[in-house]
Amino acid sequence: xxxxxxxxxxxxxxxxxxxxxxxxxxxxxxxxxxxxxxxxxxxxxxxxxxxxxxxxxxxxxxxxxxxxxxxxxxxxxxxxxxxxxxxxxxxxxxxxxxxxxxxxxxxxxxxxxxxxxxxxxxxxxxxxxxxxxxxxxxxxxxxxxxxxxxxxxxxxxxxxxxxxxxxxxxxxxxxxxxxxxxxxxxxxxxxxxxxxxxxxxxxxxxxxxxxxxxxxxxxxxxxxxxxxxxxxxxxxxxxxxxxxxxxxxxxxxxxxxxxxxxxxxxxxxxxxxxxxxxxxxxxxxxxxxxxxxxxxxxxxxxxxxxxxxxxxxxxxxxxxxxxxxxxxxxxxxxxxxxxxxxxxxxxxxxxxxxxxxxxxxxxxxxxxxxxxxxxxxxxxxxxxxxxxxxxxxxxxxxxxxxxxxxxxxxxxxxxxxxxxxxxxxxxxxxxxxxxxxxxxxxxxxxxxxxxxxxxxxxxxxxxxxxxxxxxxxxxxxxxxxxxxxxxxxxxxxxxxxxxxxxxxxxxxxxxxxxxxxxxxxxxxxxxxxxxxxxxxxxxxxxxxxxxxxxxxxxxxxxxxxxxxxxxxxxxxxxxxxxxxxxxxxxxxxxxxxxxx
Amino acid sequence: xxxxxxxxxxxxxxxxxxxxxxxxxxxxxxxxxxxxxxxxxxxxxxxxxxxx
Numbered sequence: 001x002x003x004x005x006x007x008x009x010x011x012x013x014x015x016x017x018x019x020x021x022x023x024x025x026x027x028x029x030x031x032x033x034x035x036x037x038x039x040x041x042x043x044x045x046x047x048x049x050x051x052x053x054x055x056x057x058x059x060x061x062x063x064x065x066x067x068x069x070x071x072x073x074x075x076x077x078x079x080x081x082x083x084x085x086x087x088x089x090x091x092x093x094x095x096x097x098x099x100x101x102x103x104x105x106x107x108x109x110x111x112x113x114x115x116x117x118x119x120x121x122x123x124x125x126x127x128x129x130x131x132x133x134x135x136x137x138x139x140x141x142x143x144x145x146x147x148x149x150x151x152x153x154x155x156x157x158x159x160x161x162x163x164x165x166x167x168x169x170x171x172x173x174x175x176x177x178x179x180x181x182x183x184x185x186x187x188x189x190x191x192x193x194x195x196x197x198x199x200x201x202x203x204x205x206x207x208x209x210x211x212x213x214x215x216x217x218x219x220x221x222x223x224x225x226x227x228x229x230x231x232x233x234x235x236x237x238x239x240x241x242x243x244x245x246x247x248x249x250x251x252x253x254x255x256x257x258x259x260x261x262x263x264x265x266x267x268x269x270x271x272x273x274x275x276x277x278x279x280x281x282x283x284x285x286x287x288x289x290x291x292x293x294x295x296x297x298x299x300x301x302x303x304x305x306x307x308x309x310x311x312x313x314x315x316x317x318x319x320x321x322x323x324x325x326x327x328x329x330x331x332x333x334x335x336x337x338x339x340x341x342x343x344x345x346x347x348x349x350x351x352x353x354x355x356x357x358x359x360x361x362x363x364x365x366x367x368x369x370x371x372x373x374x375x376x377x378x379x380x381x382x383x384x385x386x387x388x389x390x391x392x393x394x395x396x397x398x399x400x401x402x403x404x405x406x407x408x409x410x411x412x413x414x415x416x417x418x419x420x421x422x423x424x425x426x427x428x429x430x431x432x433x434x435x436x437x438x439x440x441x442x443x444x445x446x447x448x449x450x451x452x453x454x455x456x457x458x459x460x461x462x463x464x465x466x467x468x469x470x471x472x473x474x475x476x477x478x479x480x481x482x483x484x485x486x487x488x489x490x491x492x493x494x495x496x497x498x499x500x501x502x503x504x505x506x507x508x509x510x511x512x513x514x515x516x517x518x519x520x521x522x523x524x525x526x527x528x529x530x531x532x533x534x535x536x537x538x539x540x541x542x543x544x545x546x547x548x549x550x551x552x553x554x555x556x557x558x559x560x561x562x563x564x565x566x567x568x569x570x571x572x573x574x575x576x577x578x579x580x581x582x583x584x585x586x587x588x589x590x591x592x593x594x595x596x
Numbered sequence: 597x598x599x600x601x602x603x604x605x606x607x608x609x610x611x612x613x614x615x616x617x618x619x620x621x622x623x624x625x626x627x628x629x630x631x632x633x634x635x636x637x638x639x640x641x642x643x644x645x646x647x648x
Contacts, residue, residue, distance in 0.1 A: 321613035331603035
């Protein structure tokens with residue numbers, strides 16, 4: 001049974017074959033990262049829950065880094081450049097300016113990914129010194145091989161050039177259409193890229209000025225707090241970088257799948273402008289427990305973060321209203337009865353709708369993370385991975401997979417191999433994530449740490465207020481297994497679709513919004529204005545904290561050396577009799593404090 | 597993709613997203629309940645997390 005029935009309309013591949021080839025290449029890169037990332041995900045899930053340990057725990061951080069980097073850098077951003085290329089070309093209805101240039105940025109992104117991944121996988125090979133067990137949050141004092149930082153830098157440059165490609169296409173279009181509003185999908189891609197350029201300032205300085213020369217041995221020390229702050233300068237807006245392509249799909253594709261059209265084009269533009277303004281000056285909310293940053297700066301970051309809820313709540317309204325419009329056109333009635341009229345049998349719709357539902361739950365746990373006082377309760381616990389598996393792991397990941405069921409036939413002229421398997425896949429992801437993420441949140445509340453290979457301790461038991469630790473571990477393991485199986489079904493469906501035979505007329509158009517761009521103020525399209533305000537907000541939020549950090553610790557740090565994780569040295573220390581005695585005493589003391 | 601024929605046409609003025617409003621109100625009620633729940637976990641379930 002095919003998801004895509006012939007509509008008679010030409011597909012994206014028919015209209016823009018060269019661009020469709022590029023988008024397919026970016027999506028294949030994305031899916032390759034997804035498979036590998038998923039494999040490392042299931043290994044660590046079964047390892048930390050002590051269900052199945054196929055490796056020594058000393059490799060745990062290699063697995064964790066590979067899972068994090070492949071999933072949240074490679075899978076998400078390769079998909080982003082693909083879907084933005086599709087959206088820009090489709091909405092401008094014109095090809096990219098120069099395909100050689102476009103393939104160049106794609107090539108740079110692939111090269112950068114390969115370099116970083118080789119450095120990370122080097123951690124498995126005992127005969128090489130190369131490793132990058134620095135986790136996705138790759139700030140000092142953990143140090144990676146220079147290949148890792150070099151790869152990241154090249155990947156970033158590739159993503160910047162991709163953004164420039166879409167700006168070039170827009171400029172070319174503007175010359176032909178001087179008085180027209182920016183088409184919505186292009187507007188979304190351009191505002192997102194402006195946010196990305198601002199966010200990149202932090203990570204570029206961190207990698208190029210400090211981390212890369214430090215790992216090359218050009219200097220011995222860096223200011224760890226400075227590199228952390230520069231990382232989070234980028235590290236929070238990057239979550240919106242993952243999210244914005246999902247938002248683009250929710251705003252422009254989901255209403256169509258629901259049988260309707262976008263409720264309001266102006267609201268969509270406001271939301272993307274708000275993300276451009278507010279995504280960056282909030283990064284310090286990841287550093288609530290960092291000593292060395294004054295509480296006042298953290299309070300400002302918290303206030304900015306709470307403002308950031310506004311565009312997400314606006315999105316909840318606009319997207320759900322668009323779905324309701326579609327449902328009522330399909331004959332739905334009643335206050336809640338219209339929900340039954342939605343096309344739940346279509347995996348592309350169901351996957352995106354379930355992803356949106358998970359995002360609502362992630363919104364709550366995000367508010368907890370963002371509150372300064374309550375953050376202390378969950379900081380560095382398993383709650384935090386529970387949160388971001390709802391947001392990036394489902395709101396983004398499941399939306400991307402579901403959208404693929406709609407987009408892939410138009411990029412290949414091949415109908416989807418199996419719609420029932422697609423439906424099973426998205427529901428399985430939802431159920432798996434509900435189990436895993438719920439147990440992670442609850443475990444975190446009872447103090448179970450994140451980033452720990454063996455969170456089972458001798459002489460100390462976590463004491464949950466309800467349930468048992470075994471139940472939570474089983475939920476995590478069963479949920480993770482369902483996610484892995486779901487991922488396999490997704491990849492299988494895409495591969496079998498690609499092996500199928502071509503058909504004509506698989507194109508599907510996107511209807512204009514109910515309230516169109518003419519209803520929105522022209523100032524919303526003034527990208528220079530919003531870029532200027534966004535930069536001012538960043539300067540206001542970051543200049544004083546950065547000056548304070550540098551004036552106290554210096555640019556190159558108050559005596560912080562490197563900390564590659566060296567298990568042998570640690571083991572040798574632990575094995576020495578005298579030290580063991582001290583550690584035991586300390587451990588008993590600590591357990592005593594925790595129990596009290 | 598098949599182009600579906602709508603069972604009824606609704607224009608912009610006619611469409612009143614009451615169902616959306618109802619769902620969002622339910623979400624806010626859930627958020628409020630969870631916030632109250634967090635109060636019990638943070639302040640009544642444990643000693644203070646940050647001391648000194």
